[in-house]
Amino acid sequence: MSATAKAGQVGRSLPRLEGRAKVTGRADYIHNLRLPGMLHGKIFRSVVAHGRIRRVDVEAARQVPGVYAVFVSDDIRRVIANPYYGPAFHDQPILAEGKVRHIGEPVAVVLAEDPHVAEEAARLIVAEYDELPAVTGEVEAMTSNVIVHDVLKPAGTFPDLKHLEGRKGTNLALDFHLRRGDVKPAFATADHVFEHTFRTQPVMHTPLEPFVSAAEPCDGTLTIYTASQSPSFVRIEIARLLSWPENRVRVKTAFLGGGFGAKLYIKLEALVAALALLTHRPVKISLAMDEQFFTITKHPSTFRIKSAVTKDGRITARECEVWWNGGAYADIGPRVTQKSGFTAAGPYDIDNVAIDSYALYTNRPPAGALRGFGIPQLVWAYESHTDMIARALDIDPVEFRRRNLLRDGRPQATGTVMQDAATGKVLDRLVERIGWGRPFDRGQGTIKRGRGVAVGFKASIAPTTSGAIFNIYADGSCALYCSTVDMGQGSDTAMAQIAAEVLDVPAESVRVVHPDTDVTPYDMATLGSRSTYHMGNAVKRAAEDARAKIEALKAELGLPPGSNIPLPELFRRKYGMQAGNIVGIGSFVPSYASPDHDTGLTPNATPFWMVGGAGAEVEVDTETGHVRIMRLINVADLGTPINPRIVETQLSGGAIMQLGFTMQECMEFADGQLLNPSLADYKIPGMRDLPARIENEAVAAVQQSGPFGAKGVGETATFGVSPAIANAIDDAVGVRLRELPLTPEAVYRALVKGGR
Amino acid sequence: MSATRHIRFTLNGRPAAAEIGTHETLVDVLRDRFALFGARESCGQGLCGCCTVVVDGRAVSGCLFLAAAADGARVDTIEGLAPGERLDPVQEAFIECGAFQCGFCTPGFVLMTKQLLDENPEPSEDEIKHYLSGNLCRCGAYPEIIEAVRVASRKRKSGG
Numbered sequence: 033m034s035a036t037a038k039a040g041q042v043g044r045s046l047p048r049l050e051g052r053a054k055v056t057g058r059a060d061y062i063h064n065l066r067l068p069g070m071l072h073g074k075i076f077r078s079v080v081a082h083g084r085i086r087r088v089d090v091e092a093a094r095q096v097p098g099v100y101a102v103f104v105s106d107d108i109r110r111v112i113a114n115p116y117y118g119p120a121f122h123d124q125p126i127l128a129e130g131k132v133r134h135i136g137e138p139v140a141v142v143l144a145e146d147p148h149v150a151e152e153a154a155r156l157i158v159a160e161y162d163e164l165p166a167v168t169g170e171v172e173a174m175t176s177n178v179i180v181h182d183v184l185k186p187a188g189t190f191p192d193l194k195h196l197e198g199r200k201g202t203n204l205a206l207d208f209h210l211r212r213g214d215v216k217p218a219f220a221t222a223d224h225v226f227e228h229t230f231r232t233q234p235v236m237h238t239p240l241e242p243f244v245s246a247a248e249p250c251d252g253t254l255t256i257y258t259a260s261q262s263p264s265f266v267r268i269e270i271a272r273l274l275s276w277p278e279n280r281v282r283v284k285t286a287f288l289g290g291g292f293g294a295k296l297y298i299k300l301e302a303l304v305a306a307l308a309l310l311t312h313r314p315v316k317i318s319l320a321m322d323e324q325f326f327t328i329t330k331h332p333s334t335f336r337i338k339s340a341v342t343k344d345g346r347i348t349a350r351e352c353e354v355w356w357n358g359g360a361y362a363d364i365g366p367r368v369t370q371k372s373g374f375t376a377a378g379p380y381d382i383d384n385v386a387i388d389s390y391a392l393y394t395n396r397p398p399a400g401a402l403r404g405f406g407i408p409q410l411v412w413a414y415e416s417h418t419d420m421i422a423r424a425l426d427i428d429p430v431e432f433r434r435r436n437l438l439r440d441g442r443p444q445a446t447g448t449v450m451q452d453a454a455t456g457k458v459l460d461r462l463v464e465r466i467g468w469g470r471p472f473d474r475g476q477g478t479i480k481r482g483r484g485v486a487v488g489f490k491a492s493i494a495p496t497t498s499g500a501i502f503n504i505y506a507d508g509s510c511a512l513y514c515s516t517v518d519m520g521q522g523s524d525t526a527m528a529q530i531a532a533e534v535l536d537v538p539a540e541s542v543r544v545v546h547p548d549t550d551v552t553p554y555d556m557a558t559l560g561s562r563s564t565y566h567m568g569n570a571v572k573r574a575a576e577d578a579r580a581k582i583e584a585l586k587a588e589l590g591l592p593p594g595s596n597i598p599l600p601e602l603f604r605r606k607y608g609m610q611a612g613n614i615v616g617i618g619s620f621v622p623s624y625a626s627p628d629h630d631t632g633l634t635p636n637a638t639p640f641w642m643v644g645g646a647g648a649e650v651e652v653d654t655e656t657g658h659v660r661i662m663r664l665i666n667v668a669d670l671g672t673p674i675n676p677r678i679v680e681t682q683l684s685g686g687a688i689m690q691l692g693f694t695m696q697e698c699m700e701f702a703d704g705q706l707l708n709p710s711l712a713d714y715k716i717p718g719m720r721d722l723p724a725r726i727e728n729e730a731v732a733a734v735q736q737s738g739p740f741g742a743k744g745v746g747e748t749a750t751f752g753v754s755p756a757i758a759n760a761i762d763d764a765v766g767v768r769l770r771e772l773p774l775t776p777e778a779v780y781r782a783l784v785k786g787g788r
Numbered sequence: 789m790s791a792t793r794h795i796r797f798t799l800n801g802r803p804a805a806a807e808i809g810t811h812e813t814l815v816d817v818l819r820d821r822f823a824l825f826g827a828r829e830s831c832g833q834g835l836c837g838c839c840t841v842v843v844d845g846r847a848v849s850g851c852l853f854l855a856a857a858a859d860g861a862r863v864d865t866i867e868g869l870a871p872g873e874r875l876d877p878v879q880e881a882f883i884e885c886g887a888f889q890c891g892f893c894t895p896g897f898v899l900m901t902k903q904l905l906d907e908n909p910e911p912s913e914d915e916i917k918h919y920l921s922g923n924l925c926r927c928g929a930y931p932e933i934i935e936a937v938r939v940a941s942r943k944r945k946s947g948g
């Protein structure tokens with residue numbers, strides 16, 4: 033399918049098409065949306081982590097001048113009979129019913145024309161709860177007597193969740209198991225066995241445009257304007273909740289002020305839809321920054337990993353047990369658990385693998401997808417573990433990786449044979465760039481230096497579908513209709529380049545129509561670095577279809593094949609005037625085979641592999657525990673870049689985000705309360721937190737099945753950052769950290785306890 | 789919260805007036821009365837710089853700055869930076885360097901960069917980081933932003 037780019041549109045570092053709109057402040061975000069007669073909603077939230085709602089008193093709020101209405105869950109039921117939503121489980125109520133299951137859960141909502149009035153009034157709502165014991169830890173949730181949901185309610189969309197229907201007395205929302213070979217004899221006969229446990233902390237996406245959705249009712253239809261990465265899903269889910277056909281729900285997005293996996297599935301959309309139907313007026317809800325922390329987070333995790341290793345450094349067996357803290361509502365957590373489960377054993381060629389991956393409900397804010405879909409949590413553990421083994425066996429950590437690396441042509445843990453996964457090249461380029469094996473300044477006195485590397489990989493989300501329409505107008509200008517959401521990753525530009533390459537026109541001349549479910553065709557969602565590959569292939573096919581139709585029209589008009597008659601002239605000859613369209617359509621569904629329920633094995637786990645590695649050089653102050661990152665190197669296999677410049681910014685941006693999750697970010701809970709839901713106390717990386725040097729490289733690679741050899745890149749640079757830094761800290765001062773973030777305090781405490 | 793007052797000010801070089809609530813911020817008023825969306829609220833706490841507005845030549849956090857305090861002032865927003873077809877050199881540099889992804893933080897960074905270069909036409913990397921440390925970019929476009937500041941500095945020097 034891969035055709036090399038000849039027209040010069042693909043492979044070009046074209047500046048983003050929307051650059052001008054963004055630097056002039058005129059780019060369109062849902063954040064800016066104003067609708068005539070619009071009401072603003074303010075959510076009143078739970079202050080307990082788990083409790084029965086005894087009473088919600090909204091009277092005082094109703095009395096505030098300017099308040100239009102105050103609603104609780106009973107009101108929602110007047111327009112939505114069964115107000116529970118979610119992509120994997122229908123477990124999340126639009127407003128809490130009977131019980132609250134996490135801090136910050138929406139309980140009531142105030143509507144007013146003036147958002148300040150709504151906010152003031154929401155403060156006057158009083159709720160009383162009978163507090164219940166809460167379960168907060170993922171490992172604890174496996175065996176706890178505290179049960180978050182009385183009955184499990186799988187959505188029915190995923191066949192592998194069906195068996196959980198109606199299950200009671202459990203917090204387990206999915207268990208994924210993989211068995212390859214037999215680990216038991218391998219461990220029994222191993223020269224060495226290593227076992228370690230690693231943890232990751234709760235963190236949040238923190239898009240700078242906070243969640244925002246609006247709904248506008250019209251005669252029997254509803255239009256939802258939402259900062260969403262998944263407009264097609266929103267339409268299907270809202271239609272389901274309302275028992276309406278899809279064609280009565282229209283979902284529109286604009287540019288997103290960041291997404292990172294936060295703005296997926298249903299967040300505020302079901303609430304604004306219900307409110308619009310209750311009031312017959314447009315309703316908009318814009319969250320404040322602090323409310324985002326209660327809406328969606330990244331899964332905290334615990335990962336126990338155990339390896340059998342021969343004395344010459346070959347890994348013969350690996351056992352992985354991963355617990356994912358999914359919070360009070362499943363969101364997409366079960367998918368994170370399963371998909372990341374495929375690769376929990378790392379990019380190594382291991383004959384005997386056992387993986388158990390568990391999605392758990394707890395009384396924490398819900399966790400979902402965050403740039404990597406669980407992979408950064410896993411790589412953190414397995415690449416720390418890899419270094420620990422190498423050091424214990426006194427083998428160079430790079431050499432140890434080379435001996436065990438999983439390469440093309442070899443089966444991965446699921447049994448799927450690796451293809452177009454440049455693991456070797458990524459490691460080689462990292463090693464070359466960092467100058468591994470060459471002497472370097474190890475620091476002196478209280479300042480010690482060290483280096484570390486890490487390589488991770490990921491299976492793409494499958495099976496998923498993308499569709500695209502390429503429309504040529506009568507003057508020869510053209511537009512691309514696709515539901516991929518440009519949240520900063522540059523998809524508008526990349527898709528225009530792909531279409532332009534096929535039609536041999538400048539990419540700048542392709543107008544990209546933003547997602548609008550009445551106009552743009554279905555797309556599963558903008559997530560998991562899937563768009564370049566899936567939508568890219570669909571766009572390529574749509575453009576090819578348009579090109580074929582141009583040729584067919586020429587033939588119909590008796591023009592010789594290959595005639596270079598200008599398009600406007602072609603239309604005039606056909607229609608007698610400037611009229612008509614040529615519409616190309618394309619869709620793409622890669623092949624995929626579900627893993628066997630018992631063994632987790634499948635011959636076709638993913639349409640493509642993403643490979644990302646990081647190298648870090650750090651300086652540790654042994655008196656304070658402070659770590660300075662002197663150099664951060666990101667190397668990735670993303671196939672052949674559509675737009676090298678944008679690809680580089682994706683690598684660099686992804687790595688900087690992961691640097692925040694590695695060094696500083698952590699949602700701090702105490703006594704059931706979240707202590708730091710604000711940028712004042714939850715510090716995301718700023719200018720001052722940058723590594724002294726940051727370098728990015730895409731290795732020369734081709735994804736045969738990708739559009740012009742390309743595949744996804746949005747998440748790749750997040751994989752290796754955390755373990756590369758922890759490995760470098762160990763290299764510098766001989767202490768091993770097993771829990772993120774790597775704060776000066778954590779480093780200092782480890783130093784006090786003593787290094788190797 | 790019903791107290792209102794009338795304010796007059798200069799907005800991007802033109803006289804402007806508005807009836808405002810005394811609790812309203814400058815971002816509220818620019819957005820709701822003047823349909824200017826370039827200064828936008830994100831953290832609402834003066835910590836991210838997304839709401840940057842220039843008042844009497846000084847960059848302020850529009851999310852904390854009460855609109856009442858703009859009475860009589862000269863207010864400049866990102867929309868006033870390049871009213872015509874031609875972009876400001878800082879804006880050009882941001883596009884050329886790919887110094888943004890989602891673009892939500894970009895107006896704030898562009899305005900701060902312009903202020904920086906007005907004060908210090910050839911800042912060092914450390915001075916750039918220091919001056920822009922109050923602006924956050926979750927997409928992590930910082931390396932490209934630093935590059936854009938340098939490019940803008942060169943462009944301004946060469947008059948283009």
Ligand code: FES
Nearest residue numbers: 830832834835851
């Ligand atoms: S919104 Fe004003 S500084 Fe963040």
Ligand code: FES
Nearest residue numbers: 889891925926927
């Ligand atoms: S470009 Fe997205 S926050 Fe800066």
